[in-house]
Amino acid sequence: MKNMSVKKKRNGPIMFPKATLERLKMYHALLQEEKSEYISSEEIARKLSIKPEQVRKDISYLDYSGKPKVGYHISSLVDALDELFGTKLRDNIIIIGAGHLGKALANYKGFVNFGIRVVAIFDNDPEKLGTYVGELVVLPLKDLDRVIRRFNVKIGTICVPGESAQKTVDLLIKKGIKAIWNFAPVILEVPENILVENMDIARSVLTLKHLLDRTPTGKIR
Amino acid sequence: MKNMSVKKKRNGPIMFPKATLERLKMYHALLQEEKSEYISSEEIARKLSIKPEQVRKDISYLDYSGKPKVGYHISSLVDALDELFGTKLRDNIIIIGAGHLGKALANYKGFVNFGIRVVAIFDNDPEKLGTYVGELVVLPLKDLDRVIRRFNVKIGTICVPGESAQKTVDLLIKKGIKAIWNFAPVILEVPENILVENMDIARSVLTLKHLLDRTPTGKIR
DNA sequence: TAGATTGTTAATCGATTAACAATC
DNA sequence: TAGATTGTTAATCGATTAACAATC
Numbered sequence: 001m002k003n004m005s006v007k008k009k010r011n012g013p014i015m016f017p018k019a020t021l022e023r024l025k026m027y028h029a030l031l032q033e034e035k036s037e038y039i040s041s042e043e044i045a046r047k048l049s050i051k052p053e054q055v056r057k058d059i060s061y062l063d064y065s066g067k068p069k070v071g072y073h074i075s076s077l078v079d080a081l082d083e084l085f086g087t088k089l090r091d092n093i094i095i096i097g098a099g100h101l102g103k104a105l106a107n108y109k110g111f112v113n114f115g116i117r118v119v120a121i122f123d124n125d126p127e128k129l130g131t132y133v134g135e136l137v138v139l140p141l142k143d144l145d146r147v148i149r150r151f152n153v154k155i156g157t158i159c160v161p162g163e164s165a166q167k168t169v170d171l172l173i174k175k176g177i178k179a180i181w182n183f184a185p186v187i188l189e190v191p192e193n194i195l196v197e198n199m200d201i202a203r204s205v206l207t208l209k210h211l212l213d214r215t216p217t218g219k220i221r
Numbered sequence: 222m223k224n225m226s227v228k229k230k231r232n233g234p235i236m237f238p239k240a241t242l243e244r245l246k247m248y249h250a251l252l253q254e255e256k257s258e259y260i261s262s263e264e265i266a267r268k269l270s271i272k273p274e275q276v277r278k279d280i281s282y283l284d285y286s287g288k289p290k291v292g293y294h295i296s297s298l299v300d301a302l303d304e305l306f307g308t309k310l311r312d313n314i315i316i317i318g319a320g321h322l323g324k325a326l327a328n329y330k331g332f333v334n335f336g337i338r339v340v341a342i343f344d345n346d347p348e349k350l351g352t353y354v355g356e357l358v359v360l361p362l363k364d365l366d367r368v369i370r371r372f373n374v375k376i377g378t379i380c381v382p383g384e385s386a387q388k389t390v391d392l393l394i395k396k397g398i399k400a401i402w403n404f405a406p407v408i409l410e411v412p413e414n415i416l417v418e419n420m421d422i423a424r425s426v427l428t429l430k431h432l433l434d435r436t437p438t439g440k441i442r
Numbered sequence: 443t444a445g446a447t448t449g450t451t452a453a454t455c456g457a458t459t460a461a462c463a464a465t466c
Numbered sequence: 467t468a469g470a471t472t473g474t475t476a477a478t479c480g481a482t483t484a485a486c487a488a489t490c
Contacts (some may be wrong), residue, residue, distance in 0.1 A: 017481065021431065025424050030408040033383070040447070047408060052447095053483055060449065068448045068489045085427040086434050093426075100325035107321045110406065110423050115430065155429055162254070179429045185331065187251040187268060195436070197429050199422060202331050203246050205314075206306040208376055208400045208418050209336065210242065213307050215416070238457065261471070273471095274459055281473060289465045289472045447489090454483070464473075 020058050023050070027058070028081045031074050040071040087115040092151040093181070096168050097159030098123035098131075098138045101183055101201075105157060106133045119151045144175050154178045162186040241279050244271070248279070249302045252295050261292040308336040313372040314402070317389050318380030319344035319352075319359045322404055322422075326378060327354045340372045365396050375399045383407040 016024070026048055031039070041052040041059070048055075059066065064080035066072040082088055095102045098121050106121045120143075121136050123129065128138045139147070147153065156177040160168050165184035172180065179195040182188055185203055190196055237245070247269055252260070262273040262280070269276075280287065285301035287293040303309055316323045319342050327342045341364075342357050344350065349359045360368070368374065377398040381389050386405035393401065400416040403409055406424055411417055 016431075019481075021428060025421070025427060026408060026419075028427075029406055029421060029424060033407055042447085047410065049413075051483065053485095054481095056448065057450090057482075066448055069446050070490075071447070084431060086430040087427065089430075089434075091430060091433070100328045104321035104325040105422075108423060114423055114427060116423070116426055154433055155426070179433055181426055181429060185250055186254055187247060189268065192270075193436075195429055195432050197425055198247075199420075199425055200246070200250060201326075201420060201422070202329060202335055202337070203250060204418060204420055205337055205376070205402055206246060206249075206308065206335060207242060208402060208416055209307040209310075209312060210237075210305060211416050212312070212375055212400055213310075215414075240457075263471085272459065274461095275457095277472065278458075278474090287472055290470045291466075292471070445490105449488075450486090452483100452485080454481100456481080457479085459476100459478070461476080462474090465471090466469105 016061060020061060023048070023054070023058050024062075024081060024084065027055070028078065028085070031078050031081070034074050037074060038067075038071040039074055041066075044072075085114075087113065090115050090117055091155055092117050092119040092153050093155040093157055094119060094144075094147060094151075094153050095121045095157040095159055096123075096141075096172070097161075098125070098128045098133060099159060099161075102157075102159035103133045105159065105183075106136055118157075119153065120147045141171065144171070148175050148177065155181055157181045157183065158188075159183050237282060241282060244269070244275070244279050245283075245302060245305065248276070249299065249306070252299050252302070255295050258295060259288075259292040260295055262287075265293075306335070308334065311336050311338055312376055313338050313340040313374050314376040314378055315340060315365075315368060315372075315374050316342040316378040316380055317344075317362075317393070318382075319346070319349045319354060320380060320382075323378075323380035324354045326380065326404075327357055339378075340374065341368045362392065365392070369396050369398065376402055378402045378404065379409075380404050 027044060030044065030047060041055040044055045045052040059072065059077070062080045062084060064077055093116055095106055095118060102121060106118050111118065118136070120139055121133050122139050122141050122144065124141055129140055131138050154177065156172040158165050158168060158180060162184045165182070165186050166188060169180055169188050169190060173190065173194055180188065180190065180197070182196055182198045183201060185200050188196055248265060251265065251268055262276040265276045266273040280293065280298070283301045283305060285298055314337055316327055316339060323342060327339050332339065339357070341360055342354050343360050343362050343365065345362055350361055352359050375398065377393040379386050379389060379401060383405045386403070386407050387409060390401055390409050390411060394411065394415055401409065401411065401418070403417055403419045404422060406421050409417055
Protein backbone atom coordinates (compact mmCIF):
# COMPACT_ATOMS: atom_id res chain seq x y z
CA MET A 1 0.00 0.00 0.00
CA LYS A 2 1.42 3.31 -1.08
CA ASN A 3 1.94 6.30 1.13
CA MET A 4 0.91 5.02 4.51
CA SER A 5 2.26 8.27 5.89
CA VAL A 6 -0.49 10.27 4.25
CA LYS A 7 -3.05 8.02 5.80
CA LYS A 8 -1.45 8.26 9.24
CA LYS A 9 -1.62 12.01 9.02
CA ARG A 10 -5.42 11.79 9.00
CA ASN A 11 -5.56 10.38 12.52
CA GLY A 12 -3.66 12.76 14.74
CA PRO A 13 -0.31 14.35 13.92
CA ILE A 14 2.69 12.09 13.38
CA MET A 15 5.52 12.71 15.74
CA PHE A 16 8.72 12.82 13.76
CA PRO A 17 11.73 11.41 15.56
CA LYS A 18 14.05 14.26 16.51
CA ALA A 19 16.87 12.76 14.43
CA THR A 20 14.61 12.49 11.40
CA LEU A 21 13.58 16.13 11.67
CA GLU A 22 17.23 17.17 11.83
CA ARG A 23 17.99 15.16 8.70
CA LEU A 24 14.96 16.57 6.90
CA LYS A 25 16.38 20.02 7.54
CA MET A 26 19.64 18.87 6.00
CA TYR A 27 17.84 17.55 2.92
CA HIS A 28 16.13 20.92 2.71
CA ALA A 29 19.49 22.69 2.78
CA LEU A 30 21.04 20.30 0.29
CA LEU A 31 18.21 20.25 -2.23
CA GLN A 32 17.83 24.00 -2.32
CA GLU A 33 21.34 24.12 -3.75
CA GLU A 34 20.78 21.40 -6.35
CA LYS A 35 20.52 22.45 -9.95
CA SER A 36 19.31 19.20 -11.55
CA GLU A 37 15.71 18.05 -11.82
CA TYR A 38 15.94 14.67 -10.10
CA ILE A 39 18.12 13.17 -7.39
CA SER A 40 18.42 9.62 -6.03
CA SER A 41 18.45 8.51 -2.41
CA GLU A 42 21.92 7.20 -3.19
CA GLU A 43 23.21 10.64 -4.09
CA ILE A 44 21.57 12.44 -1.17
CA ALA A 45 23.05 9.83 1.15
CA ARG A 46 26.51 10.19 -0.28
CA LYS A 47 26.53 13.95 0.14
CA LEU A 48 25.41 13.68 3.75
CA SER A 49 27.49 10.62 4.66
CA ILE A 50 24.47 8.56 5.62
CA LYS A 51 22.79 5.46 4.20
CA PRO A 52 20.36 5.61 1.26
CA GLU A 53 17.85 3.47 3.19
CA GLN A 54 17.82 6.17 5.83
CA VAL A 55 17.03 8.79 3.24
CA ARG A 56 14.17 6.74 1.77
CA LYS A 57 12.78 6.06 5.21
CA ASP A 58 12.90 9.73 6.18
CA ILE A 59 11.25 10.82 2.95
CA SER A 60 8.53 8.20 3.41
CA TYR A 61 7.26 10.28 6.35
CA LEU A 62 6.49 13.12 3.98
CA ASP A 63 3.43 13.63 1.86
CA TYR A 64 5.50 12.94 -1.22
CA SER A 65 6.62 9.98 -3.33
CA GLY A 66 9.63 9.57 -5.57
CA LYS A 67 9.62 7.83 -8.93
CA PRO A 68 11.06 4.32 -9.10
CA LYS A 69 13.87 4.17 -11.62
CA VAL A 70 14.12 7.98 -11.71
CA GLY A 71 14.58 9.31 -8.20
CA TYR A 72 13.08 12.24 -6.36
CA HIS A 73 11.79 15.27 -8.24
CA ILE A 74 13.77 17.91 -6.43
CA SER A 75 11.42 20.87 -6.59
CA SER A 76 8.44 18.73 -5.51
CA LEU A 77 10.43 17.30 -2.63
CA VAL A 78 11.48 20.79 -1.57
CA ASP A 79 7.80 21.75 -1.69
CA ALA A 80 6.94 18.83 0.61
CA LEU A 81 9.67 19.92 3.01
CA ASP A 82 8.50 23.53 2.86
CA GLU A 83 5.05 22.25 3.74
CA LEU A 84 6.42 20.25 6.66
CA PHE A 85 8.29 23.20 8.07
CA GLY A 86 5.71 25.82 7.19
CA THR A 87 8.20 28.00 5.37
CA LYS A 88 5.44 29.43 3.19
CA LEU A 89 3.50 30.66 6.21
CA ARG A 90 4.90 33.81 7.71
CA ASP A 91 5.74 33.98 11.39
CA ASN A 92 6.54 37.33 12.88
CA ILE A 93 9.28 37.05 15.48
CA ILE A 94 10.86 39.45 17.93
CA ILE A 95 14.42 39.66 19.19
CA ILE A 96 15.24 40.53 22.78
CA GLY A 97 18.74 41.92 23.21
CA ALA A 98 20.39 44.32 20.79
CA GLY A 99 23.96 43.16 21.33
CA HIS A 100 26.19 41.92 18.53
CA LEU A 101 24.23 38.71 18.03
CA GLY A 102 20.78 40.26 18.27
CA LYS A 103 21.76 42.84 15.69
CA ALA A 104 23.29 40.20 13.41
CA LEU A 105 20.05 38.23 13.49
CA ALA A 106 17.93 41.32 12.93
CA ASN A 107 20.01 42.13 9.88
CA TYR A 108 19.89 38.63 8.42
CA LYS A 109 18.33 38.74 4.96
CA GLY A 110 17.77 35.01 4.56
CA PHE A 111 14.85 34.70 6.98
CA VAL A 112 12.42 35.41 4.18
CA ASN A 113 13.25 31.99 2.72
CA PHE A 114 12.06 30.36 5.92
CA GLY A 115 8.88 32.35 6.39
CA ILE A 116 10.29 34.44 9.20
CA ARG A 117 10.04 38.19 9.61
CA VAL A 118 11.73 40.06 12.43
CA VAL A 119 9.21 42.70 13.44
CA ALA A 120 10.98 44.24 16.40
CA ILE A 121 14.14 44.26 18.49
CA PHE A 122 14.13 45.13 22.18
CA ASP A 123 16.66 46.19 24.76
CA ASN A 124 16.57 48.03 28.03
CA ASP A 125 19.97 49.66 27.73
CA PRO A 126 19.24 53.43 27.45
CA GLU A 127 22.27 53.78 25.17
CA LYS A 128 20.69 51.44 22.65
CA LEU A 129 17.07 52.56 22.86
CA GLY A 130 16.01 54.45 19.77
CA THR A 131 19.08 53.49 17.74
CA TYR A 132 18.54 51.74 14.42
CA VAL A 133 19.25 48.13 13.55
CA GLY A 134 18.59 47.88 9.85
CA GLU A 135 15.06 49.20 9.42
CA LEU A 136 14.12 48.62 13.05
CA VAL A 137 14.33 50.95 16.02
CA VAL A 138 15.42 49.39 19.30
CA LEU A 139 12.40 49.39 21.61
CA PRO A 140 12.12 49.19 25.41
CA LEU A 141 10.62 46.03 26.94
CA LYS A 142 7.56 47.96 28.02
CA ASP A 143 6.50 47.91 24.35
CA LEU A 144 6.51 44.09 24.32
CA ASP A 145 2.83 43.70 24.92
CA ARG A 146 1.78 46.05 22.16
CA VAL A 147 4.14 44.51 19.57
CA ILE A 148 3.22 40.92 20.41
CA ARG A 149 -0.48 41.66 19.97
CA ARG A 150 -0.15 43.87 16.96
CA PHE A 151 1.97 41.37 15.00
CA ASN A 152 0.57 38.19 16.53
CA VAL A 153 4.07 37.15 17.59
CA LYS A 154 4.46 33.53 18.74
CA ILE A 155 8.26 33.21 18.71
CA GLY A 156 10.60 35.17 20.96
CA THR A 157 14.33 35.19 20.30
CA ILE A 158 16.57 35.42 23.36
CA CYS A 159 19.80 37.30 22.67
CA VAL A 160 20.34 38.71 26.15
CA PRO A 161 23.25 37.67 28.42
CA GLY A 162 22.85 34.38 30.31
CA GLU A 163 22.22 36.20 33.59
CA SER A 164 19.06 37.86 32.37
CA ALA A 165 17.78 35.13 30.06
CA GLN A 166 15.46 33.38 32.52
CA LYS A 167 13.69 36.52 33.65
CA THR A 168 13.35 37.68 30.06
CA VAL A 169 11.76 34.36 29.17
CA ASP A 170 9.39 34.56 32.14
CA LEU A 171 8.27 37.97 30.92
CA LEU A 172 7.80 36.86 27.32
CA ILE A 173 5.67 33.92 28.40
CA LYS A 174 3.58 36.18 30.57
CA LYS A 175 3.02 38.34 27.52
CA GLY A 176 1.77 35.37 25.51
CA ILE A 177 4.83 34.09 23.61
CA LYS A 178 4.50 30.38 22.75
CA ALA A 179 7.99 29.46 21.59
CA ILE A 180 11.47 30.50 22.68
CA TRP A 181 14.43 30.56 20.33
CA ASN A 182 17.21 30.68 22.87
CA PHE A 183 20.70 31.95 22.04
CA ALA A 184 21.71 32.49 25.68
CA PRO A 185 24.15 29.84 26.95
CA VAL A 186 21.91 28.69 29.78
CA ILE A 187 19.19 26.13 30.43
CA LEU A 188 15.77 27.72 30.67
CA GLU A 189 12.83 26.60 32.75
CA VAL A 190 9.48 26.97 31.01
CA PRO A 191 5.96 25.57 31.41
CA GLU A 192 5.43 22.38 29.43
CA ASN A 193 3.20 23.99 26.82
CA ILE A 194 6.01 26.33 25.75
CA LEU A 195 8.46 25.23 23.07
CA VAL A 196 12.18 25.91 23.38
CA GLU A 197 14.84 25.62 20.71
CA ASN A 198 18.32 26.06 22.13
CA MET A 199 21.05 27.52 19.96
CA ASP A 200 24.00 27.58 22.27
CA ILE A 201 26.30 28.83 19.58
CA ALA A 202 29.60 29.06 21.41
CA ARG A 203 29.17 25.76 23.22
CA SER A 204 28.64 23.98 19.92
CA VAL A 205 32.33 24.33 19.20
CA LEU A 206 33.01 21.97 22.10
CA THR A 207 31.99 19.05 19.91
CA LEU A 208 34.83 19.96 17.56
CA LYS A 209 37.28 20.39 20.41
CA HIS A 210 36.28 17.03 21.83
CA LEU A 211 36.63 15.23 18.51
CA LEU A 212 39.87 16.99 17.54
CA ASP A 213 41.45 15.50 20.66
CA ARG A 214 40.20 12.03 19.85
CA THR A 215 40.55 11.51 16.13
CA PRO A 216 43.82 10.67 14.39
CA THR A 217 43.60 13.96 12.48
CA GLY A 218 43.51 16.10 15.52
CA LYS A 219 45.80 14.16 17.83
CA ILE A 220 48.69 16.37 16.90
CA ARG A 221 47.53 19.22 19.05
CA MET B 222 33.53 -2.96 39.38
CA LYS B 223 33.77 0.79 39.62
CA ASN B 224 34.40 3.13 36.74
CA MET B 225 34.52 0.78 33.82
CA SER B 226 34.65 3.85 31.68
CA VAL B 227 38.09 4.72 32.93
CA LYS B 228 39.26 1.27 32.06
CA LYS B 229 37.71 1.41 28.62
CA LYS B 230 39.50 4.68 27.99
CA ARG B 231 42.82 2.83 28.24
CA ASN B 232 42.12 0.73 25.16
CA GLY B 233 41.30 3.16 22.39
CA PRO B 234 39.01 6.16 22.68
CA ILE B 235 35.36 5.63 23.56
CA MET B 236 32.94 6.89 21.02
CA PHE B 237 30.24 8.84 22.78
CA PRO B 238 26.82 8.53 21.20
CA LYS B 239 25.95 11.82 19.53
CA ALA B 240 22.88 12.23 21.74
CA THR B 241 24.96 11.68 24.86
CA LEU B 242 27.47 14.32 23.83
CA GLU B 243 24.66 16.79 23.26
CA ARG B 244 23.26 16.10 26.72
CA LEU B 245 26.69 16.38 28.31
CA LYS B 246 26.90 19.87 26.85
CA MET B 247 23.55 20.66 28.44
CA TYR B 248 24.76 19.40 31.82
CA HIS B 249 27.79 21.62 31.36
CA ALA B 250 25.56 24.63 30.72
CA LEU B 251 23.24 23.79 33.61
CA LEU B 252 25.92 23.05 36.21
CA GLN B 253 27.91 26.16 35.49
CA GLU B 254 24.90 28.13 36.66
CA GLU B 255 24.32 26.11 39.84
CA LYS B 256 25.22 27.71 43.13
CA SER B 257 24.95 24.70 45.48
CA GLU B 258 27.72 22.18 46.17
CA TYR B 259 25.92 18.96 45.24
CA ILE B 260 23.16 18.00 42.83
CA SER B 261 21.26 14.74 42.28
CA SER B 262 20.54 13.00 38.99
CA GLU B 263 16.89 13.56 39.87
CA GLU B 264 17.29 17.32 39.91
CA ILE B 265 19.40 17.52 36.75
CA ALA B 266 16.80 15.38 35.00
CA ARG B 267 13.92 17.55 36.15
CA LYS B 268 15.55 20.73 34.88
CA LEU B 269 16.23 19.18 31.48
CA SER B 270 12.97 17.25 31.17
CA ILE B 271 14.71 13.91 30.86
CA LYS B 272 14.93 10.78 33.04
CA PRO B 273 17.34 10.50 35.96
CA GLU B 274 18.53 7.11 34.68
CA GLN B 275 19.60 8.84 31.51
CA VAL B 276 21.62 11.36 33.50
CA ARG B 277 23.35 8.64 35.52
CA LYS B 278 24.11 6.65 32.40
CA ASP B 279 25.56 9.69 30.63
CA ILE B 280 27.71 10.62 33.60
CA SER B 281 28.96 7.05 33.89
CA TYR B 282 30.84 7.64 30.62
CA LEU B 283 32.92 10.29 32.34
CA ASP B 284 36.00 9.84 34.43
CA TYR B 285 34.02 10.86 37.48
CA SER B 286 31.84 9.25 40.14
CA GLY B 287 29.10 10.73 42.26
CA LYS B 288 28.53 9.96 45.93
CA PRO B 289 25.70 7.58 46.79
CA LYS B 290 23.23 9.26 49.14
CA VAL B 291 24.70 12.69 48.38
CA GLY B 292 24.68 13.25 44.64
CA TYR B 293 27.21 14.75 42.26
CA HIS B 294 29.79 17.22 43.50
CA ILE B 295 29.10 20.00 41.06
CA SER B 296 32.50 21.56 40.64
CA SER B 297 34.16 18.16 40.23
CA LEU B 298 31.61 17.15 37.65
CA VAL B 299 32.14 20.40 35.79
CA ASP B 300 35.86 19.63 35.88
CA ALA B 301 35.22 16.22 34.33
CA LEU B 302 33.12 17.82 31.61
CA ASP B 303 35.78 20.48 31.02
CA GLU B 304 38.25 17.66 30.63
CA LEU B 305 35.98 15.86 28.16
CA PHE B 306 35.53 18.95 26.02
CA GLY B 307 39.04 20.28 26.44
CA THR B 308 37.88 23.67 27.61
CA LYS B 309 41.10 24.18 29.54
CA LEU B 310 43.20 23.69 26.43
CA ARG B 311 43.25 26.72 24.21
CA ASP B 312 42.39 26.43 20.54
CA ASN B 313 43.07 29.36 18.30
CA ILE B 314 40.35 29.74 15.69
CA ILE B 315 39.86 31.96 12.67
CA ILE B 316 36.70 33.44 11.22
CA ILE B 317 36.17 33.74 7.49
CA GLY B 318 33.62 36.39 6.57
CA ALA B 319 33.35 39.76 8.30
CA GLY B 320 29.61 40.21 7.86
CA HIS B 321 27.20 40.74 10.73
CA LEU B 322 27.57 37.21 12.06
CA GLY B 323 31.33 36.97 11.65
CA LYS B 324 31.73 40.22 13.53
CA ALA B 325 29.31 39.13 16.25
CA LEU B 326 31.35 35.95 16.80
CA ALA B 327 34.64 37.84 16.75
CA ASN B 328 33.29 40.14 19.44
CA TYR B 329 31.93 37.38 21.66
CA LYS B 330 33.55 37.56 25.07
CA GLY B 331 32.41 34.16 26.33
CA PHE B 332 34.77 32.06 24.20
CA VAL B 333 37.43 32.22 26.88
CA ASN B 334 35.25 29.95 29.02
CA PHE B 335 35.44 27.31 26.34
CA GLY B 336 39.14 27.51 25.61
CA ILE B 337 38.63 29.32 22.33
CA ARG B 338 40.50 32.37 21.11
CA VAL B 339 39.66 34.12 17.85
CA VAL B 340 43.04 35.07 16.42
CA ALA B 341 41.96 36.53 13.08
CA ILE B 342 39.03 37.46 10.89
CA PHE B 343 39.22 37.38 7.10
CA ASP B 344 37.28 38.84 4.22
CA ASN B 345 38.02 39.68 0.64
CA ASP B 346 35.69 42.67 0.37
CA PRO B 347 38.02 45.68 -0.14
CA GLU B 348 35.57 47.81 1.84
CA LYS B 349 36.10 45.67 4.90
CA LEU B 350 39.82 44.99 4.65
CA GLY B 351 41.76 46.85 7.27
CA THR B 352 38.72 47.81 9.31
CA TYR B 353 38.61 46.82 12.96
CA VAL B 354 36.42 44.18 14.57
CA GLY B 355 37.10 44.50 18.26
CA GLU B 356 40.87 44.19 18.54
CA LEU B 357 41.25 42.46 15.20
CA VAL B 358 41.94 43.91 11.77
CA VAL B 359 40.09 42.30 8.88
CA LEU B 360 42.68 40.45 6.80
CA PRO B 361 42.63 39.30 3.16
CA LEU B 362 42.51 35.57 2.45
CA LYS B 363 46.05 35.63 1.13
CA ASP B 364 47.15 35.95 4.76
CA LEU B 365 45.47 32.65 5.66
CA ASP B 366 48.57 30.54 5.36
CA ARG B 367 50.68 32.75 7.57
CA VAL B 368 48.04 33.03 10.29
CA ILE B 369 47.22 29.32 10.35
CA ARG B 370 50.89 28.43 10.80
CA ARG B 371 51.73 31.18 13.21
CA PHE B 372 48.83 30.38 15.57
CA ASN B 373 48.60 26.64 14.87
CA VAL B 374 44.96 27.03 13.89
CA LYS B 375 42.95 23.81 13.57
CA ILE B 376 39.40 25.22 13.45
CA GLY B 377 38.05 27.46 10.71
CA THR B 378 34.75 29.27 11.16
CA ILE B 379 32.69 29.76 8.00
CA CYS B 380 30.66 32.98 8.08
CA VAL B 381 30.62 33.65 4.35
CA PRO B 382 27.43 33.51 2.24
CA GLY B 383 26.24 30.08 1.15
CA GLU B 384 27.42 30.64 -2.43
CA SER B 385 31.07 30.96 -1.44
CA ALA B 386 31.11 28.53 1.48
CA GLN B 387 32.30 25.45 -0.40
CA LYS B 388 35.21 27.16 -2.12
CA THR B 389 36.22 28.81 1.15
CA VAL B 390 36.22 25.42 2.84
CA ASP B 391 38.28 23.88 0.03
CA LEU B 392 40.84 26.63 0.51
CA LEU B 393 40.96 26.25 4.28
CA ILE B 394 41.51 22.53 4.00
CA LYS B 395 44.28 23.08 1.48
CA LYS B 396 45.89 25.38 4.01
CA GLY B 397 45.80 22.71 6.70
CA ILE B 398 42.60 23.38 8.66
CA LYS B 399 41.31 20.19 10.35
CA ALA B 400 37.83 21.19 11.51
CA ILE B 401 35.13 23.39 10.03
CA TRP B 402 32.62 25.29 12.15
CA ASN B 403 30.04 26.03 9.50
CA PHE B 404 27.53 28.87 9.83
CA ALA B 405 26.66 28.96 6.13
CA PRO B 406 23.25 27.44 5.36
CA VAL B 407 24.60 24.83 2.98
CA ILE B 408 25.88 21.26 3.06
CA LEU B 409 29.63 21.08 2.66
CA GLU B 410 31.65 18.33 1.03
CA VAL B 411 34.91 17.57 2.82
CA PRO B 412 37.44 14.72 2.93
CA GLU B 413 36.58 12.17 5.60
CA ASN B 414 39.43 13.16 7.90
CA ILE B 415 38.01 16.67 8.25
CA LEU B 416 35.48 17.40 10.98
CA VAL B 417 32.43 19.56 10.34
CA GLU B 418 30.06 21.08 12.86
CA ASN B 419 27.06 22.67 11.20
CA MET B 420 25.37 25.63 12.85
CA ASP B 421 22.63 26.47 10.42
CA ILE B 422 21.26 29.18 12.65
CA ALA B 423 18.30 30.42 10.63
CA ARG B 424 17.15 26.96 9.61
CA SER B 425 17.01 25.92 13.27
CA VAL B 426 13.89 28.02 13.70
CA LEU B 427 12.08 25.62 11.37
CA THR B 428 11.82 23.12 14.21
CA LEU B 429 9.81 25.68 16.15
CA LYS B 430 7.64 26.51 13.15
CA HIS B 431 6.98 22.83 12.56
CA LEU B 432 6.06 22.16 16.17
CA LEU B 433 3.99 25.33 16.55
CA ASP B 434 1.76 24.06 13.75
CA ARG B 435 1.36 20.66 15.38
CA THR B 436 1.01 21.20 19.11
CA PRO B 437 -2.21 22.30 20.82
CA THR B 438 -0.48 25.48 21.99
CA GLY B 439 0.42 26.64 18.54
CA LYS B 440 -2.63 25.44 16.61
CA ILE B 441 -4.20 28.84 16.93
CA ARG B 442 -2.02 30.33 14.27
C1' DT C 443 11.00 -5.84 -21.36
C1' DA C 444 14.93 -5.59 -18.13
C1' DG C 445 16.97 -2.86 -14.97
C1' DA C 446 17.09 0.65 -11.74
C1' DT C 447 15.29 2.86 -8.05
C1' DT C 448 11.63 3.63 -4.74
C1' DG C 449 8.76 2.03 -0.76
C1' DT C 450 7.97 -1.11 2.94
C1' DT C 451 8.45 -4.95 5.89
C1' DA C 452 11.40 -7.48 8.88
C1' DA C 453 15.79 -7.94 11.27
C1' DT C 454 19.28 -5.75 13.64
C1' DC C 455 21.37 -2.60 16.32
C1' DG C 456 21.89 0.81 19.74
C1' DA C 457 19.96 3.86 23.01
C1' DT C 458 16.78 4.44 26.75
C1' DT C 459 14.58 2.86 30.74
C1' DA C 460 13.62 -0.25 34.56
C1' DA C 461 15.21 -2.80 38.21
C1' DC C 462 18.14 -3.49 41.68
C1' DA C 463 22.66 -4.13 43.79
C1' DA C 464 26.40 -1.30 45.70
C1' DT C 465 27.59 2.17 48.77
C1' DC C 466 28.22 5.98 51.84
C1' DT D 467 22.17 1.57 61.00
C1' DA D 468 18.56 2.73 57.63
C1' DG D 469 17.68 5.26 53.85
C1' DA D 470 18.87 7.64 49.92
C1' DT D 471 21.22 7.92 45.88
C1' DT D 472 24.62 6.27 42.66
C1' DG D 473 26.27 2.72 39.30
C1' DT D 474 25.36 -1.18 36.45
C1' DT D 475 23.02 -4.96 34.43
C1' DA D 476 19.08 -6.54 31.95
C1' DA D 477 14.82 -5.53 29.49
C1' DT D 478 12.55 -2.61 26.51
C1' DC D 479 11.94 0.43 23.08
C1' DG D 480 12.79 2.87 18.96
C1' DA D 481 15.69 3.93 15.21
C1' DT D 482 18.61 2.17 11.60
C1' DT D 483 19.68 -1.06 8.22
C1' DA D 484 18.96 -5.06 5.24
C1' DA D 485 16.24 -7.38 2.16
C1' DC D 486 13.17 -7.48 -1.24
C1' DA D 487 8.75 -6.54 -3.46
C1' DA D 488 6.56 -2.87 -6.16
C1' DT D 489 6.91 -0.02 -10.00
C1' DC D 490 7.96 2.86 -13.87
